Amino acid sequence: MTVSRRYPRWIAFASMIIISAIVIFPIAVVVMNSFKSRLFISSAPFALPDSDTFIGFENYTTGLARTGFFSAFGYSLWITVASVAMIILLTSMLAWYITRVHGTLTSLIYYALAFSMIVPFQMVMFPMSKIANMLGIDNPVGIIILYVGFGAGIASFMFAGFVKSIPIALEEACMIDGANPPQTFFLVVFPMLKSTAVTVAILQTMWVWNDYLMPYLVIGTEYRTIPVAIQYLRGGYGAVDMGAMMAMLFLAMLPVIIFYLICQRYIINGVLAGAVKG
Amino acid sequence: MxxxxxxxxxxxxxxxxxxxxxxxxxxxxxxxxxxxxxxxxxxxxxxxxxxxYVRAFTVDNYFIHSFFFTLLFTVVSVAGINLLAFTLSLVLTGSVPGKNAFRTIIFMPNLIGGIVLGWIWNVIINGFLARYELNIMSDPSFGFWGLVVLMLWQNTGYMMVIYIAAIQNVSTDMLEAASIDGASYTTKLFRIIIPTVMPSITICLFLTLTNGFKLYDQNLALTAGNPNHQTEMLAMNIFNTFYSRVGFEGVGQAKAVIFTILVGMIALGQLAATRRKEVEN
Structure with missing residues (x-):
């Protein structure tokens, strides 16, 4: 649809090129500087590497050694995949239950879940990390429980919204034919939730993968996820090896950008659906 | 059943x-x-x-300072992001060649995590300031504008995608009828497009408002509150109260309750705004 064209087409095109260049510029600066000696990053960050400043992959080797990047990548991947899978499974079950069973208790649960979406993390972070410590879930496996609990709000909200739109007659027919509720849910309802599950998965992946505070407070720096590993480069005294930092920033962005380019349509649609329903 | x-x-x-x-x-x-x-x-x-609760305000003035810093930052970034995103979405729903590629590129920074974003802009801003022998810690206003630019870079694409989807739903018939009646572009923009996409504007305003208010990771990586707590936002002030001074955990928790109430008020405002729209329709 064309609204109107009061300006020549090339002006719009040229300004979009400029804006795209501005968007890409910071990423380009990181890539460029990751190959320069750290001494030149603060003095001339926008200059291309030349024979004096180019140091090959030295920043990468230093950064990898200092941050333990590969293990951080492994922890991030494990925590994200496991949390998102558990969120989808457990909250879709919960959402179906509270939508189909009517009563004071289920509507109370519904409101508590909705309320949790508003509350900022700072409100619960101190008691939550103490409880995690007491229960012994302050490790890369236990933290999944916390992600399910904290992500349950928006996820069950979205699942419940969709379940409400499914005609109940389908489930009734299923049960009359002798299926029990688990069979009805997993064989009939769950497959229908697929598009909502994709949306939930995208939103929760973006959150868990990039989350810094929860793993930092709950697990600490013993098992570092990528954001914790990056911030850990800063060290105690505020002096940062910017060369290693650039290399690690690039490695941290690379999987995200690749993932985005492969499933961009799903990501943009997921984010859209999340914004409108959330 | x-x-x-x-x-x-x-x-x-x-x-x-x-x-x-x-x-x-x-x-x-x-x-x-x-x-x-x-x-x-x-x-x-x-x-x-x-x-x-009393000590939250009296023990030092950083909490109050961080409140006003956060407020000013949020107002400036909400206005900036939404104006820019809306303008871009108008251009990208027009007939520009390669608009899908542009949409893809402009949305991309949204996926990069706050810590990574903060460090990227830390290098760039320090790079610009290095010419004048300054750095981001030299003046609190550098940190402030740095955060605004960072936020624009991260969130504009997201809001733009929402606006594009809304503008694509504006009835073509109505726009054509208006053109036939001789309506100018400005008239169509203010009389047809903006009223139709109003629900999306509400969503985007509140999304950017809460995002700005709750910002932490970007703040930590970009300035860590330096110089001297002057660029500390509310979330960071609360974190520092909890974890960098022994004996202040209760004060930190009281601040967190106040913070929750503030964020809750924004959410209630959103609820009221959406409800009112529903009644009008």
Whole structure:
């Protein structure tokens, strides 16, 4: 649809090129500087590497050694995949239950879940990390429980919204034919939730993968996820090896950008659906 | 049917609810209680009434400063992001060659995590300032504008995608009829397009408002509150109260309760705005 064209087409095109260049510029600066000696990053960050400043992959080797990047990548991947899978499974079950069973208790649960979406993390972070410590879930496996609990709000909200739109007659027919509720849910309802599950998965992946505070407070720096590993480069005294930092920033962005380019349509649609329903 | 599902409640509802209780409900209630207590560990808790709430404002003026810093930052970034995103979406719903590629590129920074974003802009801003022999710690206004630019870079694409989807739903018939009647572009923009996409504008305003208010990671990586707490936002002020001074945990929790109320007020505002629209329609 064309609204109107009061300006020549090339002006719009040229300004979009400029804006795209501005968007890409910071990423380009990181890539460029990751190959320069750290001494030149603060003095001339926008200059291309030349024979004096180019140091090959030295920043990468230093950064990898200092941050333990590969293990951080492994922890991030494990925590994200496991949390998102558990969120989808457990909250879709919960959402179906509270939508189909009517009563004071289920509507109370519904409101508590909705309320949790508003509350900022700072409100619960101190008691939550103490409880995690007491229960012994302050490790890369236990933290999944916390992600399910904290992500349950928006996820069950979205699942419940969709379940409400499914005609109940389908489930009734299923049960009359002798299926029990688990069979009805997993064989009939769950497959229908697929598009909502994709949306939930995208939103929760973006959150868990990039989350810094929860793993930092709950697990600490013993098992570092990528954001914790990056911030850990800063060290105690505020002096940062910017060369290693650039290399690690690039490695941290690379999987995200690749993932985005492969499933961009799903990501943009997921984010859209999340914004409108959330 | 309802009865038979109810019998399976333990299987369906309990696992998620246990996680929800551990991660949210118990910490929330406990946090609320602790905000009225003095404590350093969980074992020595003593009730002190509103003492923590008073101390949140009196022990130093950083909390109040961080509130106004956050407020100003949020107002500036909300206005900037939405104006820019809306303008871009108007251009990209027109007939520009390669608009899908542009949309893809402009949205991309949204996926990069806050810590990574903060460090990227730390290098770039320090790079510009290095010419004048300054850095981001030299003046609080550098940190402020740095955060605004960062936020624009990260969030404009997201809001733009929402606006594009809304503008694509504006009725073509109506626009054509208006053109035939001789309506100018400005008239069509203000009389047809903006009123139709108003629900999306509400969504975007509140999304950017809460994002700005709750910002932490970007703040930590970009300036860490330097110089001297001057670029510290609310979330960071609360974190520092908890973890960088022993004996101030209760004050931190009281600040967190105040923060929750502020964020809750924004959410209530959104609810009211959406409800009013529904009534009007």
């Amino acid at each position: 309802e009865k038979s599902i109810r019998r399976w409640g333990v299987l369906f509802a309990l696992p998620a609810l246990i996680c929800f209780a551990i991660a949210f409900l118990v910490p929330f209630v406990w946090g609320l209680v602790l905000s009225f207590c003095r404590f350093t560990a969980i074992t020595d808790v003593s009730f002190t009434g509103l003492d923590n």
